[in-house]
Structures are given as C-alpha cells and as structure tokens.
Amino acid sequence: MAGTDNKQELLAEGPSIILVEPQLGENIGMAARAMANFGLIDLRIVNPRDGWPSEKANSAASGAVYVLEQATIYPTLREAMEGLSYVVATTARMRDGFKQVLGPEEASRNLRARFAKDQKVGILFGRERIGLRNEEVSLADDIVTFPVNPAYASLNIAQAVLLMSYEFLKTKNVEADNLPFAGTNFEEAPKEQLFGLFNQLEDALDARGYFRTAEKKPVLTENLRAVLTRAGFSQDEIQVLRGVVSSLDRFSRNMPRGAGSPDDDAHRKAQKEAAKNG
Amino acid sequence: MAGTDNKQELLAEGPSIILVEPQLGENIGMAARAMANFGLIDLRIVNPRDGWPSEKANSAASGAVYVLEQATIYPTLREAMEGLSYVVATTARMRDGFKQVLGPEEASRNLRARFAKDQKVGILFGRERIGLRNEEVSLADDIVTFPVNPAYASLNIAQAVLLMSYEFLKTKNVEADNLPFAGTNFEEAPKEQLFGLFNQLEDALDARGYFRTAEKKPVLTENLRAVLTRAGFSQDEIQVLRGVVSSLDRFSRNMPRGAGSPDDDAHRKAQKEAAKNG
Structure with missing residues (x-):
C-alpha cells in the first residue's frame, strides 16, 4: 500500500x-x-x-x-x-x-x-x-x-x-x-490545574475522614474526579474553586473576624498559595 | 483493548x-x-x-x-x-x-x-x-x-x-x-460471467489484430475490461452481449441468407454455446 x-x-x-x-x-x-x-x-x-x-x-x-x-x-x-x-x-x-x-x-x-x-x-x-x-x-x-x-x-x-x-x-x-468568525473560545484548563484541584480537595477531604475506609476510597475518589472533569472547568473557574476549597479547608466555621480570623486578605493569600502548590 | x-x-x-x-x-x-x-x-x-x-x-x-x-x-x-x-x-x-x-x-x-x-x-x-x-x-x-x-x-x-x-x-x-419495501434488486452478474465475456471478446479481437503490438496489448486490454466492468452488467445483459460478440465473431458481413448463412436459429445457437464455454 x-x-x-x-x-x-x-x-x-x-x-x-x-x-x-x-x-x-x-x-x-x-x-x-x-x-x-x-x-x-x-x-x-x-x-x-x-x-x-x-x-x-x-x-x-x-x-x-x-x-x-x-x-x-x-x-x-x-x-x-x-x-x-x-x-x-x-x-x-x-x-x-x-x-x-x-x-x-x-x-x-x-x-x-x-x-x-x-x-x-x-x-x-x-x-x-x-x-x-x-x-x-x-x-x-x-x-x-x-x-x-x-x-x-x-x-x-x-x-x-x-x-x-x-x-x-x-x-x-x-x-x-x-466559518468566517468564531464565538468565545471556551477552553478547559490545562490538566495539571485540574489535578491541582484534585490534590487540594482530596487532601482536605481525607483529613476529615470523607473517604471512610481504605476500600471505599478509590471509588469515591474516582467519582469525585469524574464529576469535576465532566464539568470542563476553565482556568478561571478552577482558580475560583481552589479558593473555595482553601477557604473551607483552612478556616473553621464561626471563627470571629479579627484575631487571626479569615479576613478577605487571608482568603486571597490562601487561594494564591493553593494555586501555586498545584 | x-x-x-x-x-x-x-x-x-x-x-x-x-x-x-x-x-x-x-x-x-x-x-x-x-x-x-x-x-x-x-x-x-x-x-x-x-x-x-x-x-x-x-x-x-x-x-x-x-x-x-x-x-x-x-x-x-x-x-x-x-x-x-x-x-x-x-x-x-x-x-x-x-x-x-x-x-x-x-x-x-x-x-x-x-x-x-x-x-x-x-x-x-x-x-x-x-x-x-x-x-x-x-x-x-x-x-x-x-x-x-x-x-x-x-x-x-x-x-x-x-x-x-x-x-x-x-x-x-x-x-x-x-425501509419497509425495496425497488428492483439490480445485481451485477457473477464475475465469472463477466470474465467469460472478456475471454470471448478479447479472443475475437486478437484474431483480428485489434491489439496491434504486443506492447500495446496490456493497456488496450485493461481499458476494454475497465469499460465493461464499470457498466455493471447483469446476467441477462451479459447474455445479450455475448450473443452480439458471438454473432460478430462467427459470421461475416454481407453473407447471403440461406446457404449456411447466419439465420436467426444459428445466431441463437452461437449465443448459447458462447455462454456455455465461459
């Protein structure tokens, strides 16, 4: 041939x-x-x-x-x-x-x-x-x-x-x-950014016993990843989500403002670090 | 996989x-x-x-x-x-x-x-x-x-x-x-019947010097076969064509009717034989 x-x-x-x-x-x-x-x-x-x-x-x-x-x-x-x-x-x-x-x-x-x-x-x-x-x-x-x-x-x-x-x-x-022109180029984030979100979220969940037993962990993890992947998040969206996770993870509920509490600056800082650590 | x-x-x-x-x-x-x-x-x-x-x-x-x-x-x-x-x-x-x-x-x-x-x-x-x-x-x-x-x-x-x-x-x-129903099932003849037509026709042409030189013969033969193949003749159509070739091949032009000449019966007989000999 x-x-x-x-x-x-x-x-x-x-x-x-x-x-x-x-x-x-x-x-x-x-x-x-x-x-x-x-x-x-x-x-x-x-x-x-x-x-x-x-x-x-x-x-x-x-x-x-x-x-x-x-x-x-x-x-x-x-x-x-x-x-x-x-x-x-x-x-x-x-x-x-x-x-x-x-x-x-x-x-x-x-x-x-x-x-x-x-x-x-x-x-x-x-x-x-x-x-x-x-x-x-x-x-x-x-x-x-x-x-x-x-x-x-x-x-x-x-x-x-x-x-x-x-x-x-x-x-x-x-x-x-x-076509002569195109609409918004909606692009999923590069995979390493999505994986960064996985890592951050899974670590945060693990620390809280979310995965219950070692046997159940793989299935629960895969389901979670599947949901996050299917969504097709963009770079900006992942940035937002990491901030959310970071906030949930680092700060406890009902902490009073001031005195080392999660003010807006601390939130922003946490988000940035989380994004950097991938 | x-x-x-x-x-x-x-x-x-x-x-x-x-x-x-x-x-x-x-x-x-x-x-x-x-x-x-x-x-x-x-x-x-x-x-x-x-x-x-x-x-x-x-x-x-x-x-x-x-x-x-x-x-x-x-x-x-x-x-x-x-x-x-x-x-x-x-x-x-x-x-x-x-x-x-x-x-x-x-x-x-x-x-x-x-x-x-x-x-x-x-x-x-x-x-x-x-x-x-x-x-x-x-x-x-x-x-x-x-x-x-x-x-x-x-x-x-x-x-x-x-x-x-x-x-x-x-x-x-x-x-x-x-679809609930179909039109005529138009089917090309089995290939051996088409090849029978090739054989008959090429032999008849060869006997008449149609292919000129040995060098030109392959190309001329391929072209001829290509034309006959492309037509997609059915069994009945090939039968007709073989009769035509047979007639052209066996009988010469302007032979008087009677006295061993190509009357209708002779034609039919020639066609049948040609088809049989493949």
Missing part, C-alpha cells in the same frame, strides 16, 4: 497520543507508524515496560522513526497529560462513573473542534494486557470505545491508535474550520 | 476479503484478526507466497484462527472472484483508466447496500511490496483509496483490511436496511 510522495509537505499535527505503560516495543513502533500515516506527530509514553529508546519500536516503525525520535517519556500519566485541556480515554470495557461514551467518529469531531481553536488535546491508550485502570480513565474528559464484533473484540493498541488517527484525519476541513 | 463477550453471538457476515499473493503469514494472520474484530468471515487468498496453511498466520491471528480455518486458497484472482457481483480494489497509487475512486466510507456504503440485498461482494488487497497490478485492478468495479498523510503513506495490508472491515461494520443499520 506504499504511496508516499516525498515532495509533499509532511502532515504533523493533531492530538497527542498517550500510551500508558505499553509492554511491547513492536506495538509502540506500529502505533508510531499508524500516527505518521494519518499525520499525527506527538507521542507521549508513560513508563514503557522494556525501557526507552527501544530497538524493537524503531524497527516496527518503518519510516516513522521520526515520530519515535520526538516521543517524550513520563513516569506518571498525570505528568504526560500536562498542557492538555481535553483528553479522551479509549477502552473496550464498560466503566462505572460519570463519563460520556463516544464512538471514534464523534470523539474525533470533538478533538478536531478543539484542535481547530488551538487547544491541546490528547487520546489515552492502555496496556496490552489490561488496558487502562479506572483511576486513569477517571482523569479523561470522555470515553471512546470502538464498534466491534461483540463476540470477538481484540483490538491491539496499535490498531486502536490507527483507527483514532484515521478518524481524526477524516475530520479535516469540517464545517467549524470554515 | 480486550472486551470479548463470549455469550454474544459471533458476527460473521459482510464482504469477502481477497488477499492477492500476500507475502507474509503474519500479515494474513493480522488481517484475519482485523476481520474478526469487525465481524467479517470470508477470507480468500490468491497464491500465498509461503504456502498454506501457515503457522505464522495462525500465531498472529490470536483468537481469530476460525477465520483462517475457513479461508479458501485460489491459484488466480479470477477464480477467487467467482460468485461475487461487486468488488472494490484497494490501492494507494493513482491508476489510469475508467474507474471511480472512492473513500473507505463511501465504498463501505456501496458494499453494505448490495450486501443488504443478499448480493455477494468483495474487497481486493494487493501484495505487501507492490500492491495490486493494473490488470488486477481492472477486474474490480471501483477503486478504494485511504485518506492519508501524503508525505508518509505506508499502510500495510492488515491495516488496510482493518480500516475497511471497521468502516463496513459502521454502516450496519443504515437507512436503506430499514
């Missing part, structure tokens, strides 16, 4: 592809090749099992080694999501929780609409064997799943990357790109 | 996938796996380079060995196309000739519309290294090509099979399937 035209400009755009703890170098290489075929360029890898760089990835990538050479490696998913404002998680299994489930076409339209407004977007892909963990899915804005044969569903990660990259390219030149 | 539900009925339908002289067993196995993921079942292989059955194909197929076990092997593409009435050829390169070029979505809609009317349809995929030959493409009704990064286009055959299988599944439950 080779049809490369070297005189053409290389397409290098679109969502970041984030592979979470991929096990096999071959799959990373095939994913890079799929990305290149459909013009994607930014590959982020969380904690590849067999280390990095990978000889096997390079050899499976065929001519797409340029994608691997620019790939970035992260110790955690949260760090890999830095700078992104809208992220979808691919999964083949139904998950509990408050997330929309989209098909690849609709997800690609969402990604394209944001990308067309210069927002940074991404797609998460899980490990070969077990996919994404619930706590990882909970960090994404929406879930994507593929229409498949229900009695035989075994897409590997490179195939899933291929389908999403293909659908994203297909949405090029959609209607919204061609 | 595993999400198989063994309690669900296995989807096993759709177009035949025809791999023309595939070189690597791994690719055949991956193609079978892609088919299974999206509910396709009929795999036809023309002259696999490394023989059949293939251990490498089986191991790459993962749980989709059932597709390989039912696969059929043919010495020529023409034989592999027997029984099919509408066939598209995938290619990454522009081809000369009188063929429509479709994207995978539109091609899948065409395949689905015919499939919904119980017609047999198929998709051709070429060799890893050089794809389909022009003479092979000329046997198909339409061409399919994939939207790709123009500066890096290197889909392998398993990926191409994956995309077509995926697009075919996506067209399930389209509008046309749900």
Whole structure:
C-alpha cells in the first residue's frame, strides 16, 4: 500500500497520543507508524515496560522513526497529560462513573473542534494486557470505545491508535474550520490545574475522614474526579474553586473576624498559595 | 483493548476479503484478526507466497484462527472472484483508466447496500511490496483509496483490511436496511460471467489484430475490461452481449441468407454455446 510522495509537505499535527505503560516495543513502533500515516506527530509514553529508546519500536516503525525520535517519556500519566485541556480515554470495557461514551467518529469531531481553536488535546491508550485502570480513565474528559464484533473484540493498541488517527484525519476541513468568525473560545484548563484541584480537595477531604475506609476510597475518589472533569472547568473557574476549597479547608466555621480570623486578605493569600502548590 | 463477550453471538457476515499473493503469514494472520474484530468471515487468498496453511498466520491471528480455518486458497484472482457481483480494489497509487475512486466510507456504503440485498461482494488487497497490478485492478468495479498523510503513506495490508472491515461494520443499520419495501434488486452478474465475456471478446479481437503490438496489448486490454466492468452488467445483459460478440465473431458481413448463412436459429445457437464455454 506504499504511496508516499516525498515532495509533499509532511502532515504533523493533531492530538497527542498517550500510551500508558505499553509492554511491547513492536506495538509502540506500529502505533508510531499508524500516527505518521494519518499525520499525527506527538507521542507521549508513560513508563514503557522494556525501557526507552527501544530497538524493537524503531524497527516496527518503518519510516516513522521520526515520530519515535520526538516521543517524550513520563513516569506518571498525570505528568504526560500536562498542557492538555481535553483528553479522551479509549477502552473496550464498560466503566462505572460519570463519563460520556463516544464512538471514534464523534470523539474525533470533538478533538478536531478543539484542535481547530488551538487547544491541546490528547487520546489515552492502555496496556496490552489490561488496558487502562479506572483511576486513569477517571482523569479523561470522555470515553471512546470502538464498534466491534461483540463476540470477538481484540483490538491491539496499535490498531486502536490507527483507527483514532484515521478518524481524526477524516475530520479535516469540517464545517467549524470554515466559518468566517468564531464565538468565545471556551477552553478547559490545562490538566495539571485540574489535578491541582484534585490534590487540594482530596487532601482536605481525607483529613476529615470523607473517604471512610481504605476500600471505599478509590471509588469515591474516582467519582469525585469524574464529576469535576465532566464539568470542563476553565482556568478561571478552577482558580475560583481552589479558593473555595482553601477557604473551607483552612478556616473553621464561626471563627470571629479579627484575631487571626479569615479576613478577605487571608482568603486571597490562601487561594494564591493553593494555586501555586498545584 | 480486550472486551470479548463470549455469550454474544459471533458476527460473521459482510464482504469477502481477497488477499492477492500476500507475502507474509503474519500479515494474513493480522488481517484475519482485523476481520474478526469487525465481524467479517470470508477470507480468500490468491497464491500465498509461503504456502498454506501457515503457522505464522495462525500465531498472529490470536483468537481469530476460525477465520483462517475457513479461508479458501485460489491459484488466480479470477477464480477467487467467482460468485461475487461487486468488488472494490484497494490501492494507494493513482491508476489510469475508467474507474471511480472512492473513500473507505463511501465504498463501505456501496458494499453494505448490495450486501443488504443478499448480493455477494468483495474487497481486493494487493501484495505487501507492490500492491495490486493494473490488470488486477481492472477486474474490480471501483477503486478504494485511504485518506492519508501524503508525505508518509505506508499502510500495510492488515491495516488496510482493518480500516475497511471497521468502516463496513459502521454502516450496519443504515437507512436503506430499514425501509419497509425495496425497488428492483439490480445485481451485477457473477464475475465469472463477466470474465467469460472478456475471454470471448478479447479472443475475437486478437484474431483480428485489434491489439496491434504486443506492447500495446496490456493497456488496450485493461481499458476494454475497465469499460465493461464499470457498466455493471447483469446476467441477462451479459447474455445479450455475448450473443452480439458471438454473432460478430462467427459470421461475416454481407453473407447471403440461406446457404449456411447466419439465420436467426444459428445466431441463437452461437449465443448459447458462447455462454456455455465461459
């Protein structure tokens, strides 16, 4: 199927592809090749099992080694999501929780609409064997799943990357790109800011025994994160929310004004610090 | 990405996938796996380079060995196309000739519309290294090509099979399937009947020096086949055409009626024989 035209400009755009703890170098290489075929360029890898760089990835990538050479490696998913404002998680299994489930076409339209407004977007892909963990899915804005044969569903990660990259390219030149003017560019905050809110809030709740038992904590945490993620808060909104949490956390009810009490300045200071500490 | 539900009925339908002289067993196995993921079942292989059955194909197929076990092997593409009435050829390169070029979505809609009317349809995929030959493409009704990064286009055959299988599944439950009644089921003749017409006509033309030089013959032949294929003749129409060719071929102009001349009975007899000899 080779049809490369070297005189053409290389397409290098679109969502970041984030592979979470991929096990096999071959799959990373095939994913890079799929990305290149459909013009994607930014590959982020969380904690590849067999280390990095990978000889096997390079050899499976065929001519797409340029994608691997620019790939970035992260110790955690949260760090890999830095700078992104809208992220979808691919999964083949139904998950509990408050997330929309989209098909690849609709997800690609969402990604394209944001990308067309210069927002940074991404797609998460899980490990070969077990996919994404619930706590990882909970960090994404929406879930994507593929229409498949229900009695035989075994897409590997490179195939899933291929389908999403293909659908994203297909949405090029959609209607919204061609309108003469645009409305407010409502953009979700970069993920690290949302995660900062999570940290602050979860810490504050934990200190109060909100999570009850250690068993219940993961589910309660995921639900909380899902709700906050679904809201799609902007940077300004998160700033406001952090101030609220900070206020609730640091100051107790009915403290009298004055004498070290939460006056307005103290509130503002607390908000600023909270935002800085991420 | 595993999400198989063994309690669900296995989807096993759709177009035949025809791999023309595939070189690597791994690719055949991956193609079978892609088919299974999206509910396709009929795999036809023309002259696999490394023989059949293939251990490498089986191991790459993962749980989709059932597709390989039912696969059929043919010495020529023409034989592999027997029984099919509408066939598209995938290619990454522009081809000369009188063929429509479709994207995978539109091609899948065409395949689905015919499939919904119980017609047999198929998709051709070429060799890893050089794809389909022009003479092979000329046997198909339409061409399919994939939207790709123009500066890096290197889909392998398993990926191409994956995309077509995926697009075919996506067209399930389209509008046309749900209409309360249908118009005439206009069906192209099974390919072997069209090939019979090719044989008859090309032989008749060759005997008359139509193809001029040996160099020009392939191009002239392909153009002729392209024109006849594009027309989408039904069984009845081909019968008529064969009668016409037969008549032109066997009888010379201005022969007087009577005395061994082409009376109506002789014509009818010639037509029948021509049809029988395929």
